Amino acid sequence: MERNLIAAGGPDTFVQLDDVSIAYGGEGGTLALTETSMTIREGEFIAVVGPSGCGKSSLLKLVSGLHPAFRGSVKVAGQEVTGPLKICGMAFQNSTLLPWRTTLDNVLLPLEIVEPHASRFGAHKSEYREQARAMLATVGLSGFEDKYPWQLSGGMQQRTSLCRALIHSPHMLLLDEPFGALDPFTREELWDVVQGLWLKSRPTVILVTHDLREAVYLADTVYIFSPRPGRILSRNEVDMPRPRRLKDAYTPHFIEMTQALREQIVSGTQA
Ligand SMILES: Nc1ncnc2c1ncn2[C@@H]1O[C@H](COP(=O)(O)OP(=O)(O)OP(=O)(O)O)[C@@H](O)[C@H]1O
Ligand SMILES: [Mg+2]
Structure with a gap:
């Protein structure tokens, strides 16, 4: 039934x-x-x-x-x-950030790949960078935009991964x-980050x-x-x-x- x-x-x-x-x-x-x-x-x-x-x-x-x-x-x-499918964002247990890219550039990655953003990216880079900064700010990562993944804690890397998964407004x-690899406190903090991001879009x-x-x-x-x-x-x-x-x-x-x-x-x- x-x-x-x-x-x-x-x-x-x-x-x-x-x-x-x-x-x-x-x-x-x-x-x-x-x-x-x-x-x-x-x-x-x-x-x-x-x-x-x-x-x-x-x-x-x-x-x-x-x-x-x-x-x-x-x-x-x-x-x-x-x-x-291009309409989905993904995040995994171990953060899969690219070590040679800064936090901001990792978040920008889907916009460089997924249409309609990819073909506008070159001409509207500063607009997209602002969008990525604003998103990082919502998860408490203002001031870390220019750090590399290895300069971030595990929880910060996962926050960055969540921003990257959502930056292109996937359906x-x-x-x-x-959050499998995180301590219980950080994990619970990130529940609220995910809930907040989900309630927004x-x-x-x-x-x-x-x-x-x-x-x-x-x-x-x-x-x-x-x-x-x-x-x-x-x-x-x-x-x-x-x-x-x-x-x-x-x-x-x-x-x-x-x-x-x-x-x-x-x-x-x-x-
Ligand atoms: N690429 C693959 N090639 C062959 N077998 C695979 C592959 N991916 C998964 N499997 C097998 O399929 C089954 C289901 O795997 P899956 O990764 O979906 O499990 P899961 O529920 O995510 O497990 P976990 O909780 O450990 O992550 C397992 O028996 C696994 O060995
Ligand atoms: Mg699994």
């Missing part, structure tokens, strides 16, 4: 997966994800949680067009995905354990995380995946108003939600 509902879609559907499987090495190879149907609304923030190797990163590769579906169909913004943001977000508190704090909907080959075990709506505040993460309701998700993962792993 739930599955059909998820697969049904609607006028505000942005990402639609219909009975998708992902395999590496073709028939007889590794099946990472299987028979997955999912509908993500435009502007929705979803989190995907599940055991290591269940196909979470593969799901992001599928939606961004970096890896084709083995079976089934993937549509983004009503179009079948057949190759890498979709894909985050693969973006409302991209559709898929966040992959192992941190259930992070999933509940940030997402509208949390999907739990089974062990490999991954499938959706459950879809959980988070009924907490926005903006969420860190103190909300210590309320009985929040703790109950994370515990309920944890139990689902544990029973899914034992099944």
